[in-house]
Amino acid sequence: VFASQLRAVPQFAKKSDTARELRGRISRRRLYTDDDIASITSAFERAKYSGDIDPAEARAATEKLCRIIRRNMD
Secondary structure, three states, rough: HHHHHHHOOOOOOOOOOOOHHHHHHHHOOOOOOOOHHHHHHHHHHHHHOOOOHHHHHHHHHHHHHHHHHHHOOO
């Protein structure tokens, strides 16, 4: 959902961008701290591509992402 919202921003991202490419775009524009985006990206990649993710890591990444989304809803 977060990635689809980023892709909706004109000239920001393409549908073909991977999670890592989106992370790079976000980091270059300094939209969020790279630490937050790096941990979210890492958890997403592990869950999607290997299915091997610690539930605590998944929960922490989800919580960070939810905080980012809430900040942008204001």
